């Protein structure tokens with residue numbers, strides 16, 4: 001994966017996610033990919049996003065405003081305009097109204113803190129909420145575009161959530177899983193984001209294949225109507 005620069009848009013109004021539902025392609029064949037990083041308060045959402053975008057772990061991150069970070073990169077020879085949504089502080093017991101995020105995002109990274117059981121329960125609730133709404137849309141997409149991340153692996157001496165519990169939750173919800181540390185594991189963070197992007201772009205390709213182009217579908221329609229008639233003459 002080649003990095004081609006990044007930027008950040010802070011203070012995103014809730015309406016901004018709604019207004020930004022356009023999917024798939026930008027000009028010049030560039031794929032537009034939107035990833036929402038969700039999870040309980042303090043799980044490490046901003047740390048993960050910033051680590052991926054800047055390679056750095058800063059330690060303290062503003063959590064009063066939601067942001068959309070943007071990055072241009074090249075993955076498997078394909079140009080990608082990536083947008084990463086980092087919401088402001090999400091309380092564990094917050095109301096799980098994800099309507100805007102669900103419409104906006106092509107993929108989700110659900111983060112919990114392995115040293116905080118409440119954050120795991122919140123991640124579980126988020127997964128159920130995403131699955132129940134997406135299952136009606138496209139089963140295949142749900143299975144490939146959600147990544148469950150157990151963050152703060154460096155705090156394993158304070159562990160409250162076992163690796164096997166995270167793995168089981170991921171298997172039950174047919175999503176991918178890893179444990180890592182945004183603080184210490186830059187390569188793992190990049191590998192995780194890369195998998196998410198690969199899954200999303202290959203689901204785009206699948207959709208493009210399934211949907212016949214305008215001229216092809218018109219030809220098919222004409223053939224269906226006149227082809228059949230011709231037979232009966």
Ligand SMILES: Nc1nc2c(ncn2[C@@H]2O[C@H](COP(=O)(O)OP(=O)(O)OP(=O)(O)O)[C@@H](O)[C@H]2O)c(=O)[nH]1
Nearest residue numbers: 041042043044045046047059063089152181182183
């Ligand atoms: N030890 C350790 N601390 C981490 C790690 N990732 C994040 N943190 C710390 O956890 C705290 C919360 O991290 P954030 O990235 O702000 O978490 P968040 O999910 O964005 O939090 P909100 O925006 O408030 O919901 C910060 O003090 C980070 O420095 C990690 O991998 N290991």
Ligand SMILES: [Mg+2]
Nearest residue numbers: 045046062063
């Ligand atoms: Mg944050």
